[in-house]
Amino acid sequence: AQSVAQPEDQVNVAEGNPLTVKCTYSVSGNPYLFWYVQYPNRGLQFLLKYITGDNLVKGSYGFEAEFNKSQTSFHLKKPSALVSDSALYFCAVRATGFQKLVFGTGTRLLVSP
Amino acid sequence: EPEVTQTPSHQVTQMGQEVILRCVPISNHLYFYWYRQILGQKVEFLVSFYNNEISEKSEIFDDQFSVERPDGSNFTLKIRSTKLEDSAMYFCASSVSPTKGALVDTQYFGPGTRLTVL
Numbered sequence: 001a002q003s004v005a006q007p008e009d010q011v012n013v014a015e016g017n018p019l020t021v022k023c024t025y026s027v028s029g030n031p032y033l034f035w036y037v038q039y040p041n042r043g044l045q046f047l048l049k050y051i052t053g054d055n056l057v058k059g060s061y062g063f064e065a066e067f068n069k070s071q072t073s074f075h076l077k078k079p080s081a082l083v084s085d086s087a088l089y090f091c092a093v094r095a096t097g098f099q100k101l102v103f104g105t106g107t108r109l110l111v112s113p
Numbered sequence: 114e115p116e117v118t119q120t121p122s123h124q125v126t127q128m129g130q131e132v133i134l135r136c137v138p139i140s141n142h143l144y145f146y147w148y149r150q151i152l153g154q155k156v157e158f159l160v161s162f163y164n165n166e167i168s169e170k171s172e173i174f175d176d177q178f179s180v181e182r183p184d185g186s187n188f189t190l191k192i193r194s195t196k197l198e199d200s201a202m203y204f205c206a207s208s209v210s211p212t213k214g215a216l217v218d219t220q221y222f223g224p225g226t227r228l229t230v231l
Contacts (some may be wrong), residue, residue, distance in 0.1 A: 032217045043117070043204060044222040045154070051217045090156065094217065099144070099169045099218060100158035 002027040002095050006104035013081045014102055014112050021076040021107045023091030032094040033074040034101065039087045047089075050074060061085070081111045117138045117223035119205050125229045126195055134190045134226045136205030145188045146206040146220060147180065149173075156204065162188065195230045202227050 003026045013019045025031055032051055048059025050058045055067045076089060088108050092101040104109040118137045126132050138145050142158055147159040160170040162180050179191045188207075207222040 034186065034219070036222070041224070043119075043224040044206075046219050049217070050220060079202060092156075099146070099161040101148075101156075102158070103156040105155050 002093050002098075002102040004091050004093050004102055004104035006091055006107045008107050009105075010024075010108045010110060012110045012112065013033075015083050016080050019076075019081045019085070019109065019111070020080050021089050021091075021109060023074045023076065023104060024072050025074060025091070026072065027093050027095045029096045030063050031072075031074075032096070034069060034092040034094070035063070035074075036061065036092065036103075037087045038090065038106070047076070049094065051078045051085045081109075083111045083113055086111045087111060117205055117207055117221055119203075119223040119226050121226060122171045122224070123227045123229070128197055128230055129194050129224065132192050132195055132228065134192075134203050134205075134228070136188045136190075136207075136223055137186050138188055138205070138207030139187070139221060142207035142209055142221075144168075144208045144218075145180075145182070146208075148191045148206065148222075149201040150204065150225075151198075151201040157206075159190070195228075197230050200228055200230045 005024045034049045035047040038044050046061050048057050050057045050067045058064045063078050079096045090106045091104045094101050121134045145162045148156050150156045158171050160174045161168045177193045181189050202225045202226045205223045208218040208220045
């Protein structure tokens with residue numbers, strides 16, 4: 001069965017500093033990995049995905065994520081955080097042959113001015 | 114940019130009543146999904162739907178739940194006899210196509226319907 005772990009409930013970072021939101025996964029076969037962001041009273045907005053190929057994936061709003069097969073990780077990163085990046089971030093995995101996304105518990109990112 | 118829309122944004126109902134949650138997927142999408150998020154918990158998959166059939170469902174999606182695409186634009190989730198534990202945020206999503214060989218499409222989510230069962 002697929003699973004995702006987001007070990008940090010909350011990440012605090014100062015504006016302008018780099019940020020990392022951690023995600024590890026467990027899945028049989030090749031993983032398809034996704035990051036979504038949720039702002040208050042909004043739905044889940046797609047940020048980026050890893051399917052195959054280059055381990056560094058670039059997405060919306062300057063975010064990127066690095067797939068590491070040996071560590072089964074897919075950490076979300078941004079070189080310079082903005083206050084407007086403050087939101088709830090979800091990592092998700094989809095296994096080959098399945099349609100469902102399995103989500104992590106989410107990490108709240110707080111960027112202070 | 115096209116978006117998934119959901120109505121109502123908030124639904125309050127009495128235990129035992131039937132509710133229908135409505136979604137309008139992105140217009141050229143072929144696959145439709147429902148997820149739910151109980152307050153403070155993970156987002157959980159309920160069901161996926163393609164070509165007027167359920168293509169995948171979770172153990173949560175029991176006989177009290179049903180889905181339908183009644184016309185060319187709407188996609189609905191019906192809960193026949195609501196229970197207190199059905200209180201959650203329900204998200205609809207759509208995608209062009211799921212896994213097909215090396216192509217894995219993205220699921221785009223609506224803003225959700227908050228269901229409160231009293």
